[in-house]
Amino acid sequence: MTSQTKTGGISRRSFLDLMLAAGAMTAVTAGAGLVPGLRTALAAAGESFHFPQGLASGDPMPDRVVLWTRVEAKDPAAAARPVDLTLHVSETPDFATVVVERTVAARPEHDHTVRVLVDGLRPDRVYHYRFVAPDGAVPEFTGRTRTAPAPDADRTVRLAFVSCQNFEDGFYGAYRTLLKQDAAAGADGIDFVLHLGDQIYETVGGGHARTIPPLPSGGGETKWGAARNALTLEDFRYLYRTYLSDPDYREARARFPFISIWDDHEFVNDYWQSVITYTPAGKSAPTTKAAANQAWFEYIPALLTGTVGVPGVAPAAKDFQPVSVTDVDATHAPVDDDNLLQEPNNLAAIGSLTIYRSLRFGRHVELVLTDTRSYRSDHAVPDELGIAVSGQATYMLPLPLVAVMDAGRTANGGNPPAVLTLGDKQVPNPRKDSPAGTLLGGPQKTWLKETLVRSDATWKLLATSVPFLPMRVDMARIDPKAQTLVLTADAWDGYLAERRELMGFLRSRGVGNVVSLSGDHHQSFAGLIYDDYEAAEPVPVSMEFSITGVASTPVFQAFAAAVSKDENPLKPLIVADGAVFGRPGTVAEMLNMTLRYGTLASVTAVKTGDLAQGLAARNPAQNPHLRYVDSNSNGFGLVTVDARGTRVELVTVAPARRSYGPDGAPVLRTARFDIAPWGEGAPAVLDEPAIEGEKPFPLA
Structure with a gap:
């Protein structure tokens, strides 16, 4: 690849200039200018350095991939100095054929993490990599990654998808099981792992299986008693380092390229924009949001600035940029038409890192990655009112209340009620003058629509941290005075107008073969996504598979x-x-x-x-x-895609509360769905799954 080679309309030189602008990424080209004799002799055991968080790769493209590691000096006196590492990338596991041999610096200002973009690679190839410290120390695992197939390659794509891994709630035996299944599959193994968020949890204290010592700052008060939440950059770095102390998680990151988005716990439970929700009134915390963004960027290998995306759609993702913010509370600031709080510190914090993007895998897969937290409006029913209605801020809220408040000033044909009747009380409608709610924000929604329409991939896999599918409770069947309840208004079922808009768009534009992959709910379930769930005759335009947590409490x-x-x-x-x-x-x-x-x-x-x-x-x-519903579960999902169809498997493993050692968590059941393509104007069709193993109650 020459310096003038074009990829998606951007020259390689311009691409690398973008990547290097922030100083947090090193870029190297495979096979170009290898330095004779640079290769470091590997010591039997390094005495000065080690790699306690291992190594990882992320966001593979046909000619490039991001590699990551973190190094520590064993001598505390050396902790403030940069460490020069040697990166080797090879086509063979014995490193006999080295295509990259470079010195890269692990700098203290990035917590001695290293992010390296390696380009000039061949499409659809397995590569092996390692980082070598000055004393010859290497990570415990040799890294294995692979590039994506070329955009026109007629190739089957296989991925795993995971979510929600609370370290204190459980062990990561699901990763060990996935590793073993992949090893047994040989050439038919996993191409990459899609992580749908909650790679860390922001709180420590009150765990059920493991304990995390106190946060460096001591943490902030939460609504969960003794639990404390991360506040500072060092707090978040500490959490990533702790989570990566798990050997199953480290080995999974070493074996598979990960593609990641975030949900809420990478910052704060149920957050919106920069607002912390541990009190009913909420309070924006731009300094904590900026710290959370920086730590995510340092520890999660991802290709952001310079992402190519779908031809004709301007990429939006960009690397973390340091910002100067103060904790001015923005919760009462005016909003624009997209419900974005117009307060400079809030805008700077959420704008410090942009992660929504798309990646192409051969002819058949466009992976579309969204951010459902940074630009969303407040919950339709404000937390104070939700607690008054149901005793919970977002759970078990009446559907009519959620619908009218989500619609804001557009409710009732543009004539929203001035007061709301709640039982025998009437309260002012706090949303009557607000724009309709949004989960995506205007710019991301426009980008998403264009990406889904313009991609010519056979299948569009839509990664969203929270589910589209409603989970409702028909209380009126047992109490005539009751109303249908929304299980949680923190997911898409709390943002009814925008879901209806987006799904109506798919229907009107004839966009088929969109499959949503989601997490967050700590249960596995699957179903059809309708254009309008409240319509007399809703039309299924898509489908969703939501995966349970790796380790979080079901x-x-x-x-x-x-x-x-x-x-x-x-x-x-x-x-x-x-x-x-x-x-x-x-x-x-x-x-x-x-x-x-x-x-x-x-x-x-x-x-x-x-x-x-x-x-x-x-x-x-x-x-x-x-x-399908399996609400008492831990596990992972598997997706296999080709021209003929898509197979999704929701795998439930033994409970994560205990460790299963090197054998991994035993598989209890697998629910398998086989999906045929549906064309323009045709409804999506999803049958009941074939289930191997013990069926979940009441099917058992």
Whole structure:
């Protein structure tokens, strides 16, 4: 590749200039100007340096990939100095054929992390890499990565997708299981891992399986008692270093290129823009948001500035740029038409790093990566009001309330109600003068629409950290005075207008073969995405597969703990003693049944002890879009894509609360979906899955 070679309309020289502008990326070209004799003799064991967080790669393209590591000097006196590392990239695991041999600097201002863009590589090739310290020390694993197939390559693409890995909640045996499955598959193994967010959690304290010592700053107060949240750059760096102390996670990052977006816990639970939500009123914290962005950029290998994307669509992603911000509270600042708080510190903090982008893998896969946190508006129902209505800020809120408040000034045909009736009370409508809610923000939404329309890939895999699929609870079936509840308004079901707009766009433009991959909910589920879930005859325009957490506490367990503290009337909707159904010593995950078949089905089943009677009482209008729910699970997803169709497998492994050692977490079940392409104007079709292993309740 010469310096004038063009990729997506940008010259390689201009591309590298962009990458190097911030000083946080080193760029090298494979096979160009190797320095004779530079190769460092490898010592048996380095005595001065080590690589406690291993190494990693990310965002593969046909001719380039980002490589990453972090080095530490064992002598604390040397910790403030740069460390020169030697990078080797080879086509063979024994490094007999080296295509890159370069010295790169690990600098203290970047926490001694190194990000190296290696270009000039061949498409669809496996490469091996290592970093060598001045004393000959190397990371414990040799890195293995691969480049993407050329855009016109007719090749099957295989990926894993993961989410939610709370270190204190559980162990990472799911990664070990994925590693073993990949090794057994040989040439048919995983091309890359898509991480949908929550690679770290911002809090320490109150874990169930492992303990993280206190944060360097001591942390801030949360709504979870003893738990403390990260505040400073050193806090976030400390969390990434701690999470990467897990050997299964480190080895997965060494073996697979990762492609990552974030969800909320990389900054703060349920955040929007730069607003921390640990109190009902919320408060913006631009300094913490900027620190979280910087730490993500330092520890997550990603190609941002210079990303090529779909031809004809201007790339938006850009590397972290340091910003000077102060914690001026922006929550009451005016907003623009996209609900973006117009306060300089808020805008600077969220603008310090842009991660939405797309990557192409051969003829059949456009991977479209979104950011559902940085530009979103506040929850439709403000947290203070949500707590007053349901006792929770975002959970179990009445659907009509969410809908009218999300619509803002566009509600009721542009005549929003001035007051809201809540039970026997009336309260002022705080959203009557606000724009309709947004999860994406205007610029990202425009970019997303153009990307989906202009990409000529057979399939568009849409990575979104929170699910599109509604998870609703039909309370009126057991209480005529009640309304349908939204399980959580923190996901797309709390941003109804924008979901309707986006899915209506897919329908009107005839964009087919869009498959959403999501996480966040700590459960695995799948279903059809309709153009308008409130329409009399909704049209399925897409489908979604949402993966449970690698290690975070499953949603069923969290809900069961909440309703089991006393004789909560909601308990039959969530959990029952398995003995009721002739399964002594087990629990029955009634939450699965409630979400699939409705509240009356669950109540009837628990009351009679007869699943058949429960199913006979099912509500045909209860979440009819759903095809699968496994709310008591940890695991990962697998996707296989070619011209003929897409196969998605939702893999549930044994609970993450314990370590399973080198064997990995045993696989309990795999739900497999086979999807045929659907063309312009045709509805999406999704059948019930084929399930291998023990089926989830009530299917078991």
